[in-house]
Amino acid sequence: MDLFFEPLTPISFLQRSGEVFADRIGVIDGERRFSYGEFYERCRRLAGALSAMGARDGERVAVLAPNTHMMLEAHYGVPMASAVLVTLNTRLNTVELSGIIEHSGANYLLYDSAFKEKAVEIADRLKTARGIRLTTIEAGSDNRTNRTSQYEDLLASSQRVETLPEVDERGLLSINYTSGTTGEPKGVMYHYRGAYLQALSLVAHTKLDESSVMLWTLPMFHCNGWCFTWAVTAAGATHVCMRRPDPWEAWRLIRSEGVTHLCGAPTVLSSLANDSNAAKQDRMLKVFTGGAPPSPSLLEQLSSLGIEVTHSYGLTETFGPILICQWRPEWDDLPVAEQARLKARQGVAHLAAVPPRVIDREGNDVPADGKSIGEIVVRGNVVMRGYYRNHEATVKAAPDGWFRTGDLAVVHPDGYIEIRDRSKDIIISGGENIASIEVEQILASHPAVLEAAVVAAPDVHWGEIPVAYVTLRPGEHVSEEDLIAYARQRMAHFKVPKRVVFGDLPKNSTGKILKHELRQRLWQALQ
């Protein structure tokens, strides 16, 4: 009996805040300020415009933009048109971006004028090489002067949608592309139900409310901003957009806008803590971090700045955070070092997540002894619907209904999970995933290179950085600088190895490269 049933969708949060908080500030972007009423109206107009141009009924709409009001509006306007949102990592190059757009089947691209060159190149490439005609819409980059962009004209001239679309709550809301271990991008499918529950749970955990102010230091193109794009709106809090996570500018905004919340990888927090503009605020600043555990010294530094850190753990496949290092009041009195040790743990399922399991190779749960290592596996409503147009990868990632995260962890006696290693060959640098195999293949494409192995080196600022071990072909030569320059032309810059070490690679009897030996060498060299 479906009497009174209502599908769960995060768009309902904008409807509520657009009405209840109509005259309160919803979005700040440079000198532009939109009330929640205006924000809601703009999203409805965007939906009307997209619908009118055919971007509806499950059509994919890609967005290439930094954290701007347009990016935020796309998170509502696109699904309000019953279309599917595909946000793009602006750090990728045009070859990578074209590949993702083609895979997603998007025929529409919203872009910020800061990426005009990239957008034009992508459109040209798709047209020339693949015969795809991409409809592009440019939004102004400088909001002080450029209020009459193509995007603004479109909004001004369009009819707003009057009613929100009927949805299947397990239907497709967005696709978030991630680097798989093979380097082939995989499109992680988010459903409305998951985004709704993730957002509601985040509001409960972060205590976001109508007097909160979120500074967007986290890219919205990462897991739709860990679903905070929807959570902040649910709370009726103010979004403060930031085009680049510049720490000096961040501190200026923290002060001028009264920021209460922000998110970011430890790298971002470290930049904030070490900036010359850093200063303790009257109000506690709440920070959500993930991607790597925050170090004890960083935690101490942040604490002295009045910043309270919550450590969380997640993947693109889990709508962002799925584990949270749930703090217990009795830990407040422990020595700082002990607090840091506890906070370095990834923790437990958040309110809307199913408790994860940590399993050994036979699929049995490891004992909660803080020693036995197993792989973290997850399921539940805040796990994706699957990989877009890649059923094989979906099945492989979840052979038994539990998604394999590729992260190896222990379970402590109190049930908190702590990651020890990764089973997948991924390097996480500044919150970005790098598939080592992808970097290796490009290095190996250099005429002088025989073979290459890329591993993660620990780095105070970035968490990890890629380092390449390369064997040259007999008689050939290339310098470290030249090889790095070669790589920079062929991949997003964050993926490029920071160092190249030449020499033989350690291998086992069957010829497999022993990466753990390379990691040991690196660690020894660093000590």
Added chain:
Amino acid sequence: MDLFFEPLTPISFLQRSGEVFADRIGVIDGERRFSYGEFYERCRRLAGALSAMGARDGERVAVLAPNTHMMLEAHYGVPMASAVLVTLNTRLNTVELSGIIEHSGANYLLYDSAFKEKAVEIADRLKTARGIRLTTIEAGSDNRTNRTSQYEDLLASSQRVETLPEVDERGLLSINYTSGTTGEPKGVMYHYRGAYLQALSLVAHTKLDESSVMLWTLPMFHCNGWCFTWAVTAAGATHVCMRRPDPWEAWRLIRSEGVTHLCGAPTVLSSLANDSNAAKQDRMLKVFTGGAPPSPSLLEQLSSLGIEVTHSYGLTETFGPILICQWRPEWDDLPVAEQARLKARQGVAHLAAVPPRVIDREGNDVPADGKSIGEIVVRGNVVMRGYYRNHEATVKAAPDGWFRTGDLAVVHPDGYIEIRDRSKDIIISGGENIASIEVEQILASHPAVLEAAVVAAPDVHWGEIPVAYVTLRPGEHVSEEDLIAYARQRMAHFKVPKRVVFGDLPKNSTGKILKHELRQRLWQALQ
């Protein structure tokens, strides 16, 4: 594609808190204290015991108890056995209670020994009159001495359930009986999905967390404690049970247990504010109220005691609160009288609720002018599944998919709803619903009474009280005291008229009693 899908159920909150907060205090009841680990274990044992005795697979289990740990455990143990929870209003008499139990089809009754006499009478009555064999389980009333009740023996000897049951999230979790306008009790069916979303939304709105302490001044038998039975557990907060809402004892517990949250009708809050034991606490005490708007003087009194009030509105049919008078930071600076006026409004949909409508007789939305009156109608996930075994009443209550609340309201220009009157003939006294027709029928059953009309009189303490207007048969006589005594023997005491006025009843040309005229008379008499 149902990959990773997990049905929503509030039982998952106890699983989480039972694991994450295993060693933190979950429940305090007199001198007994249970950690979340123990609370979880006891509920799993209760489920095992119920299952073993056949109370499973949709069987109904009734509970007659004040706010005790057993009552709270039943909110988890019963659904963990896949049975359906039927909590009973302890203020009803045995005829009323027997009728409800029979209607629910419950074959099991958990009761607190304070209600032993009632329980025995109910069991006898059901057996004698209806041939129903009720299995009863007694829990000890005095927790200081009586730790070896039938209930405790059962828990001690039973096998705990190992895994939580698979559920259909729209399946039947509990039935909450309410007085309909006809006086016939109606069983409001709660589904798992609604209780889960209601609880999660309440956590977000109330900011309940693991350091919160909830004092149970609200009866858990009212809408399962407005779903706070599940919300408090979700937050990992501590439940403090109270068998009677005694204000002196409440203040003692507020101090000794560090209470941060409580709920209750304005009547309860007024008793608290006026108690000799009242004193301002260091910590802000957050209160959720509903059933009637809190008066300006009460709000002022509470504020001086460090009590922050959130006004909400709901019905049994809406899992408790569905509207919330969402406070805006800019109202903090208004004069107290103005704040009270704003806070007297019922407000807007909470986070998990669908925005309500206020419609005129033709079904059109009334304008948001603060003047035009219409009926509040609701739908969405926090509205019941329907009335148990009463499809006709369900259809009648929601002819078009929108549930008719019977409350007449205006919509203010800012979208906030404020109730002006009730279209249904219900009196709300101290948070309890009284169907005037039921009281009228019992008064009319007295041999001396020709006809009776019962209306609500405003009352500072109770919000409303029932007052009877009675016409005697020619030549017959009964005194006010005797008629009230007659009524007290035949209905729950809270339903009994506080005054009886004898005389002719005003009628229209077709002989219909004009209740609004009686109300006017009452108001004039009170001025």
